[in-house]
Amino acid sequence: MRVTRNSTISSVSDPALETRPAIPAAPPARPDPGAVAGLPVRPVDIEARGLGRQFGETPVFSDIGFRLARGESVALVGANGAGKSTLLRCLMGLIPVSSGRVSLLGTDPNTARGPDLRRLRARVGLVSQKHNLVPRLSVLSNVLHGLLGKAPGPRHWSHALAPRASRAAAMAALDRVGLADFALRRADRLSGGQSQRVAIARAIVGDPEVLFADEPCASLDPAAGEDVMDLFFRLVRDKGVTVVFTSHNVDHALRYGDRVLGLAGGRLQLDATAASLSAATLRGLYD
């Protein structure tokens, strides 16, 4: 199956989708200095060209290409082992690509080095499948670590050392995820859903322009997963943040993504607007 960009496949009615709660629509993009009056062109935040990655002799994916506009929310779907998480990490420069090029906010994270790479990453956030909090530290310290890209050094190692403004920013982020009362609790004393909320607070505390989320609710029970996804997208949509998230949940991909990219057989087999897709079409990627 190959669906081209913005394809117009007719939607199949899915009862699960009809009951979905309303998520705020994507706001107007951030001011685009290059836009021509009357022609609203949103700048491209992420571009992949001929992207390939292999581990040893085993290719994970190859010849991946797409452009993601500012403020777009993109679901990356595919079966286990399709390479979603690897692609996500290649886009961030956490894993080097074997071929092709990535442009993330105008910079290639695979060729950027040292301070340039850190400055780029400071404009980006990551929410992982497992919350990846530091268990022995306080919730507030964990959130403060989200500022280390913008403000490196010992003052952001712990909430006890942090400047007042950073503590205030971290508390505001915790407040937005509803966990301000848990600021001084140790991270390993939280439930799975609470931990993922703290991970979201850590990802948004630095006001990132692009957010990556790798199956953010995969380790949560369905109810907690829904809460986390709703919260995550409520927080980022109203700020015009570009979001790329991976998910096995077809419903989530269609509900939270403006656009869906599907990986299968090491290739990008699907690139279409969520509105043009049905759950049945997406499930076809898993066959």
Added chain:
Amino acid sequence: MTEIGQSSARPLPGRYETPSALAFLGYAAGLVIIVWCLSGAGFSFDKVAAAPPRFADFATRAFPPNLEPQVLARLGAKMVETLQIAIAGAVIGVILSLPVALLAARGLVAGPWINQATRTILGFIRAVPDIAWALIFVVAVGLGPFAGMLAIVVDTVGFCGRFFADDMEAAEKGPAESLTATGARKIDVVVCATIPAATPAFISTSLYGLEKAVRSSTILGLVGAGGIGIELKVGFDLFDYPTAMTVILMIAAVVIGIEQLSGWARARIIGEQR
């Protein structure tokens, strides 16, 4: 499901695998090496058989141990000095081990050449026995407990430096990846994610390092590096077996006590998270 007692149509697999010719040669070579080592070590059934009467003779002469108050006071002071050597050496050694381990741990802050060079140095430190380090420091700083403490410091760095590095390499990578993704520097990632993740293992290794230091410090006195070891040597040299037995019992009591304390502290500090 097949019930117990029912037989299957399939033949039962053999209980043991027949070794290949190469494996058989390997086992045979291993056996030859063990016999060769026993021979080199002077193993003799005759000597084993003759030992119990001699041991009984020693026990007869060593018991009861010497519990005279002035002897106990002298040995007690030496035991305190032994513990001071062990604790001071272990604490300084553990503190120095952390930066050394950062250099030795692969993929953290230093490149592969520095990792390998640091690990080689740590391997050398461990290869030299603590008593040999004590002899070297006696030559360097003179007789007394300071030489013993320095020997314990070096011995602890060799031990804890290696295991701290292994602990950091084995620490969960997820938190470090999340911080790297925010643009944090390597040193920030190590301090904020890697070290906290490895802390339970650090505590356990450090407590074991302390136990090891206490055991080592009891014999450093044999080469003049302070502590109670000199009393043991003098006791045997003068055939004063009751006093030597008192020393042995004191060492055993202190080492066992430290191990118990260490186990209790390990459980209290690390708890169920280890």
